[in-house]
Amino acid sequence: MDVFAYAKVNLTFEVLGRRSDGYHDVATIMQTIDLADVLRIEPAPRLSVECEYPELAGEENLVWKAAVELAKAYGVEPKAKIAVEKHIPVAMGLGGGSSDAAAALIGLNRLWDLGLSVEELAIVGAGLGSDVSFFLWGGTALAMGRGEQITALPSLPPMAMTLVFPDLVIPNKTASMYSRLTMAQFSDGGVTRQMIQILTAGQFVRQSVGGLVFNAFSEVAAQAYPELVELCRLAADQGAAPMHLCGAGPAMFTLPSSEEQHQMIVEQLQPHGAGVYLVSTLPPDRCGTAAVSA
Numbered sequence: 175m176d177v178f179a180y181a182k183v184n185l186t187f188e189v190l191g192r193r194s195d196g197y198h199d200v201a202t203i204m205q206t207i208d209l210a211d212v213l214r215i216e217p218a219p220r221l222s223v224e225c226e227y228p229e230l231a232g233e234e235n236l237v238w239k240a241a242v243e244l245a246k247a248y249g250v251e252p253k254a255k256i257a258v259e260k261h262i263p264v265a266m267g268l269g270g271g272s273s274d275a276a277a278a279l280i281g282l283n284r285l286w287d288l289g290l291s292v293e294e295l296a297i298v299g300a301g302l303g304s305d306v307s308f309f310l311w312g313g314t315a316l317a318m319g320r321g322e323q324i325t326a327l328p329s330l331p332p333m334a335m336t337l338v339f340p341d342l343v344i345p346n347k348t349a350s351m352y353s354r355l356t357m358a359q360f361s362d363g364g365v366t367r368q369m370i371q372i373l374t375a376g377q378f379v380r381q382s383v384g385g386l387v388f389n390a391f392s393e394v395a396a397q398a399y400p401e402l403v404e405l406c407r408l409a410a411d412q413g414a415a416p417m418h419l420c421g422a423g424p425a426m427f428t429l430p431s432s433e434e435q436h437q438m439i440v441e442q443l444q445p446h447g448a449g450v451y452l453v454s455t456l457p458p459d460r461c462g463t464a465a466v467s468a
Contacts, residue, residue, distance in 0.1 A: 267421030312461020
């Protein structure tokens with residue numbers, strides 16, 4: 175079977191404080207988009223994980239750990255051949271690794287005939303990484319705690335987004351970005367609550383959502399990586415709305431007013447080494463357990 179592992183953006187990302195276990199409490203609204211890796215899963219006498227990127231093959235891939243932990247939790251042998259076809263850029267803040275792990279849980283649940291609910295899979299997913307549980311549902315959702323406590327929200331209507339991938343590699347990105355945060359970047363979740371009010375009122379206003387998009391890492395990312403500021407300036411020169419970080423970055427997104435504006439952003443940023451994609455928001459009925467093709 176093929177399982178599609180969709181990427182995400184963060185409409186809000188607030189860091190509420192540091193926990194005693196070393197992690198941070200967050201309040202974030204995540205949204206799936208139609209950029210996806212594909213996992214091809216089939217029976218095999220042993221577990222193997224293949225990927226065109228050697229560094230993502232075998233036991234180094236979170237997909238391997240997902241298979242092992244699911245098998246351990248339910249007393250089965252971890253036997254499957256899983257080929258990961260990457261389309262989501264790696265280490266850009268789009269949740270590709272976590273989405274792949276969630277897709278593996280969904281596919282292996284079916285392959286091994288475990289009959290588990292999404293809620294039961296989420297228990298395994300929470301132990302794999304903060305975002306994994308979200309990808310079992312997809313769509314629009316609030317994530318709390320470390321990001322593993324998921325509450326579904328009313329879906330956004332189909333909405334175009336311009337994704338920008340800078341030519342930038344940040345070693346140990348997530349840990350590095352969190353280490354740069356100070357109390358000045360902590361908040362009380364108020365922006366996230368405002369966004370939830372807009373979504374639950376059923377009166378979606380594109381400008382309201384666009385104006386509320388917030389990311390706690392924006393300030394520290396701009397200070398540490400001035401090239402991101404330059405890309406934002408170049409996009410603004412084309413009349414683009416402000417760009418926002420995806421997760422801990424360095425990918426960014428903006429809401430283009432038209433396909434023509436998106437193309438203008440492409441022409442402005444590509445000479446500076448940035449990749450630019452046009453994507454769309456994706457509802458939950460096309461994600462998670464619905465993203466399986468026999």
